[in-house]
Amino acid sequence: MLRQIPRLIPILALILMPVLQGCAVNPVTGQRQFVLFTERQEIEMGRQADQDISASLGVYEDPELARWIDEMGQAMAAESERPDLPWTFRVLDDPTINAFALPGGYIYVTRGILAHLTSDAELAGIVGHEIGHVTARHGITRVSRAQLAQVGLGLGMILAPDLRPFGEAAGAGLQLLFLSNSRDAEREADDLGLGYMSAEDYDPRAVARVFEMLARASGAEDGDRIPGFLSTHPDPLDRRDRILARTTGDDPEFRGTRDDRDGFLQRLDGMIFGTNPREGFFRENVFFHPDMAFRLDYPRGWRTANTRDEVQGVSGEQDAVVLLGLVQEDSPSAARQRFLAGQGIETIGRSDQSVNGLPAASAEFRVQGENATFRGYVVFVRHQDRTFRMLGYATQASWNARQSALSQAVRSFQPVTDRAILDVQPRTIELVRTQNQMTLEGFHQRHPSPTVDLTTVGVINGFRSGDVIPAGTLMKRVVGEPLPGGE
Numbered sequence: 001m002l003r004q005i006p007r008l009i010p011i012l013a014l015i016l017m018p019v020l021q022g023c024a025v026n027p028v029t030g031q032r033q034f035v036l037f038t039e040r041q042e043i044e045m046g047r048q049a050d051q052d053i054s055a056s057l058g059v060y061e062d063p064e065l066a067r068w069i070d071e072m073g074q075a076m077a078a079e080s081e082r083p084d085l086p087w088t089f090r091v092l093d094d095p096t097i098n099a100f101a102l103p104g105g106y107i108y109v110t111r112g113i114l115a116h117l118t119s120d121a122e123l124a125g126i127v128g129h130e131i132g133h134v135t136a137r138h139g140i141t142r143v144s145r146a147q148l149a150q151v152g153l154g155l156g157m158i159l160a161p162d163l164r165p166f167g168e169a170a171g172a173g174l175q176l177l178f179l180s181n182s183r184d185a186e187r188e189a190d191d192l193g194l195g196y197m198s199a200e201d202y203d204p205r206a207v208a209r210v211f212e213m214l215a216r217a218s219g220a221e222d223g224d225r226i227p228g229f230l231s232t233h234p235d236p237l238d239r240r241d242r243i244l245a246r247t248t249g250d251d252p253e254f255r256g257t258r259d260d261r262d263g264f265l266q267r268l269d270g271m272i273f274g275t276n277p278r279e280g281f282f283r284e285n286v287f288f289h290p291d292m293a294f295r296l297d298y299p300r301g302w303r304t305a306n307t308r309d310e311v312q313g314v315s316g317e318q319d320a321v322v323l324l325g326l327v328q329e330d331s332p333s334a335a336r337q338r339f340l341a342g343q344g345i346e347t348i349g350r351s352d353q354s355v356n357g358l359p360a361a362s363a364e365f366r367v368q369g370e371n372a373t374f375r376g377y378v379v380f381v382r383h384q385d386r387t388f389r390m391l392g393y394a395t396q397a398s399w400n401a402r403q404s405a406l407s408q409a410v411r412s413f414q415p416v417t418d419r420a421i422l423d424v425q426p427r428t429i430e431l432v433r434t435q436n437q438m439t440l441e442g443f444h445q446r447h448p449s450p451t452v453d454l455t456t457v458g459v460i461n462g463f464r465s466g467d468v469i470p471a472g473t474l475m476k477r478v479v480g481e482p483l484p485g486g487e
């Protein structure tokens, strides 16, 4: 997180280009459907959102794994109805269990979902499903419908680029993700995906295991891995049953046999598991950043998120936010000057008082949004050759109630010297081959994963409590320490 990234052109600007395309022929069904975009616009929209997503969520750095997944995806996409799209497959550095597609042929799997899979065929099933969303133009019709509803609402608050509407936590590209597909679209993508993976000789029954894993993981306790993949999808067990019913007959289309556990798991050896604390982490309401050696205390009880370019906190009532980010200026006062020169910003007061011993420049301001007036504090602090910006603001109506919490939060920036924080390391996946036959409980005892429970060990390995694991089975365990900094 926290890299200096220029704000990207909001995708909404592109969406709102006054081009009504009317009908287009759906590449999968051959039927005409109402869409707002040509294929070229679809690709351009995907390309811009891809930049947004890659910047906000981050691409996982494992070139070999990336190349392998790209090869798998390209092979399946070549079998699809739209082989000529600029297909792009990425692994996102994100611990949540997720996979999604953008218009134009951009497909993402998170390292979180990879950590939960046990064979190449399972991954092929997921990638094939997402390819199906693109070939059937689900995303684009989805955007079209959402867009139709949105035309007339305007672009929202863009008076001051630093101030965004509450709850709009992420870049415009990410908003595309929150538009969910219909059940019919999911079934269609499931069916298309089965076809693409079968064409590459993968065993389609592996997909049933994926849905089982999703069902189990969504019931698991580990709160920071709630699978977003599920929230927009129909019940995974229904989909499992449907897929089993389709593929267990003697249909020659579904006779693929590729389903390689060992080869796949070996690609995950050493992969980061869960949140990577080197990129900053929360303990309760406190944000710690080990590489940049600082902490910031958010108000208690707020909802927080750590994205690549910003750390966000939103009040429960969504009437106030605190945003932490980096700016390019070397001096806090130069940074403050540029901020206050922003369009629509009215300065109420300034201060050059230091913050916890660090050089700082602060200001109180007011800004007129399209629908409301906001009031807030901005604090720029210089620490270890970087200039940080803490921005806290609330609606004018809730200013009195929020003022003191905001003032405290934006001035809570302080250096960290605790070695336990500075030296924290991510947890990783380690592979173990069982010497003897044993139960899952026996495996967990013999090869412990100190920070995850038995259920999770079972889910990531595809075994259940009481299952007997044959001798010679390659298994994952999670090694590493729990996060420091608990209070």
Ligand SMILES: [Zn+2]
Binding pocket: 129, 133, 181, 186, 189, 233
């Ligand atoms: Zn889907």
